[in-house]
Amino acid sequence: MNNACILKxxxxxxxxxxxxxxxISLVTWKTNVIPPLIEPVLYILAFGIGLGAYVQKxxxxxxxxxYLAFLAPGMIAVGVMxxxxxxxxYGAFVRLRYQKxxxxxxxxxxxxEDILVGEILSGATKGLFAGAAILLxxxxxxxxxxxxxxxxxxxxxxxxxxxxxxxLLFAAMAPYIDxxxxxxxxxxxPMFLFSGTFxxxxxxxxxxxxxxxxxxxxxxxxxTRAATxxxxxxxxxxxxxxxxxxxxxxxxxxxxxxxxRLIK
Amino acid sequence: xxxxxxxxxxxxxxxxLHAVDGIDFEINRGECFxxxxxxxxxxxxxxxxxxxALPLSGGDITVEGMSVTxxxxxxxxxxxxxPQEINLDPDFSVLKNLIVYSRYFDIPYAxxxxxxxxxxxxxxxxxxxxxxxxxxSGGLKKRLLMARALINKPKVLILDEPTTGxxxxxxxxxxxxxxxxxxxxxxxxxxxxxxEEAELLxxxxxxxxxxxxxxxxxxxxxxxKHLGGKGNLEDVFLKxxxxxxxxx
Ligand SMILES: Nc1ncnc2c1ncn2[C@@H]1O[C@H](COP(=O)(O)OP(=O)(O)O)[C@@H](O)[C@H]1O
Ligand SMILES: [Mg+2]
Numbered sequence: 001m002n003n004a005c006i007l008k009x010x011x012x013x014x015x016x017x018x019x020x021x022x023x024i025s026l027v028t029w030k031t032n033v034i035p036p037l038i039e040p041v042l043y044i045l046a047f048g049i050g051l052g053a054y055v056q057k058x059x060x061x062x063x064x065x066x067y068l069a070f071l072a073p074g075m076i077a078v079g080v081m082x083x084x085x086x087x088x089x090y091g092a093f094v095r096l097r098y099q100k101x102x103x104x105x106x107x108x109x110x111x112x113e114d115i116l117v118g119e120i121l122s123g124a125t126k127g128l129f130a131g132a133a134i135l136l137x138x139x140x141x142x143x144x145x146x147x148x149x150x151x152x153x154x155x156x157x158x159x160x161x162x163x164x165x166x167x168l169l170f171a172a173m174a175p176y177i178d179x180x181x182x183x184x185x186x187x188x189x190p191m192f193l194f195s196g197t198f199x200x201x202x203x204x205x206x207x208x209x210x211x212x213x214x215x216x217x218x219x220x221x222x223x224t225r226a227a228t229x230x231x232x233x234x235x236x237x238x239x240x241x242x243x244x245x246x247x248x249x250x251x252x253x254x255x256x257x258x259x260x261r262l263i264k
Numbered sequence: 265x266x267x268x269x270x271x272x273x274x275x276x277x278x279x280x281l282h283a284v285d286g287i288d289f290e291i292n293r294g295e296c297f298x299x300x301x302x303x304x305x306x307x308x309x310x311x312x313x314x315x316x317a318l319p320l321s322g323g324d325i326t327v328e329g330m331s332v333t334x335x336x337x338x339x340x341x342x343x344x345x346x347p348q349e350i351n352l353d354p355d356f357s358v359l360k361n362l363i364v365y366s367r368y369f370d371i372p373y374a375x376x377x378x379x380x381x382x383x384x385x386x387x388x389x390x391x392x393x394x395x396x397x398x399x400x401s402g403g404l405k406k407r408l409l410m411a412r413a414l415i416n417k418p419k420v421l422i423l424d425e426p427t428t429g430x431x432x433x434x435x436x437x438x439x440x441x442x443x444x445x446x447x448x449x450x451x452x453x454x455x456x457x458x459x460e461e462a463e464l465l466x467x468x469x470x471x472x473x474x475x476x477x478x479x480x481x482x483x484x485x486x487x488x489k490h491l492g493g494k495g496n497l498e499d500v501f502l503k504x505x506x507x508x509x510x511x512x
Contacts, residue, residue, distance in 0.1 A: 016367045023364065024355050100351035107315040107345040108368035108416075109337050263319060264278070 006255055009113035017118025036083060036130040040075045040137050047071055060200050061231055072138040073225040074197030076152060079134045081217055084127030084160040085188060088167030092119050093177055102262050112259045120164045120251060127160025145230035152227050159220045162247040169254035172261055191217040219243050268293050268328060268420055268451045275322030276309050283309045285475035291453060296446045298462040298469030299455040302505055306475040307455040308348055311424045315345050344418030346409045348425045354397045358389055358408055362415055369416040383411035403434030421452045427461060459498040473505045
């Protein structure tokens with residue numbers, strides 16, 4: 001099985017799988033649509049307004065911002081990460097192991113690659129929806145500049161693809177559903193805390209900054225914050241390049257790994 | 265007679281285990297062909313290779329001249345598959361399960377709705393149209409699986425243990441359906457370990473055990489050959505596959 005083979009087996013039928021997953025989310029829409037809208041409000045209340053009362057203005061890129069303004073774009077990136085990763089991580093695991101959805105679909109004209117690309121696309125859609133919802137909320141709080149903030153939308157879609165691929169990879173590697181706690185503990189939570197979401201990385205020791213730059217969320221936060229602050233610069237193309245390369249690599253590895261689990 | 269499915273020297277290994285160990289058979293157009301064997305004989309493994317869900321370890325399968333290794337999509341368009349394991353979408357209603365499945369075959373919505381409603385009537389699922397799957401009994405779930413397998417108007421129907429675990433009423437209803445489809449000329453592969461089912465429905469059958477074919481022919485021919493025409497297919501089956509218990 002090589003790269004060309006995976007590409008050859010992908011067809012427009014990925015959208016059939018995508019649509020199935022989106023339809024499922026719409027059946028259970030109360031648990032899928034409302035949390036992405038409520039969560040950021042809670043974060044903004046707790047951290048931005050609650051904690052922000054004790055935090056002085058934050059210096060970022062030579063400018064001073066309120067803590068709330070600093071935090072808000074980080075919440076967008078975090079929302080994209082959580083919703084895209086969890087959608088494929090738990091969703092694909094359940095469909096593979098419990099609901100046997102993939103077994104049902106694999107005997108229809110969809111290939112394994114169609115199914116798995118469809119999974120990544122629907123996970124990315126959840127990520128995009130979360131990103132857009134949070135952007136809307138923080139825009140209502142007056143915390144996003146326009147039109148530069150519109151960059152957040154395609155960026156969230158791309159990051160959604162990346163995190164949905166990570167989620168699919170974790171689902172493919174976990175023998176039991178409880179094993180999924182491990183990537184949350186080792187990967188998701190450290191990123192949540194140390195990717196420049198809650199505090200700027202500029203003042204950190206060099207080794208912390210280096211470590212943070214290995215985390216994909218850091219690069220997403222960098223671009224998202226620059227977009228909402230209207231401070232987009234060419235240097236951010238490096239962050240974008242990092243995300244693009246990692247997305248392609250993880251998508252490829254996750255599809256391979258999951259396919260080998262789906263078809264023995 | 266023209267053969268629709270041709271299985272040649274089929275092998276499937278799981279590590280050391282030869283789950284399917286050199287099987288050959290052909291299924292003719294319009295025939296109901298039985299794959300009879302005890303638990304663990306390799307029936308589902310054979311079906312999965314035929315439905316392009318599992319790669320082959322050796323040999324070949326062709327359906328209407330298309331090889332599973334070269335043109336799986338072409339084959340999957342014309343197969344109707346009713347799996348042994350219930351894999352309906354539990355979050356969707358009965359109707360929605362059929363509609364969503366029809367999309368995988370690129371069937372336009374209006375046509376899919378028409379077909380789904382016909383199938384719902386035919387399989388007596390109309391009372392449950394909008395119910396979630398978890399509210400259905402085992403028999404209804406199997407009937408829905410069978411309706412789903414027909415949504416793409418298949419040329420070949422694959423039924424993997426369609427009546428296992430069902431009460432006699434549901435079983436009879438499924439038999440009626442299979443008979444009806446046979447009368448309409450649908451080519452069918454049926455796996456089962458219920459001998460009476462094979463005797464009743466199958467024109468020809470193979471008995472497999474431990475991945476190998478131990479006997480093949482018409483039910484009548486097998487009874488004639490092994491028991492001199494006295495007894496039933498179950499006696500033939502036990503004679504050929506032995507009386508020891510299977511642990512799955
Ligand atoms: N994924 C698998 N890995 C290892 N062994 C398997 C796998 N699937 C089936 N088997 C084994 O292959 C044999 C045939 O199984 P199966 O085709 O399901 O039998 P049947 O459908 O006739 O009951 C059994 O011994 C079963 O344990
Ligand atoms: Mg079986």
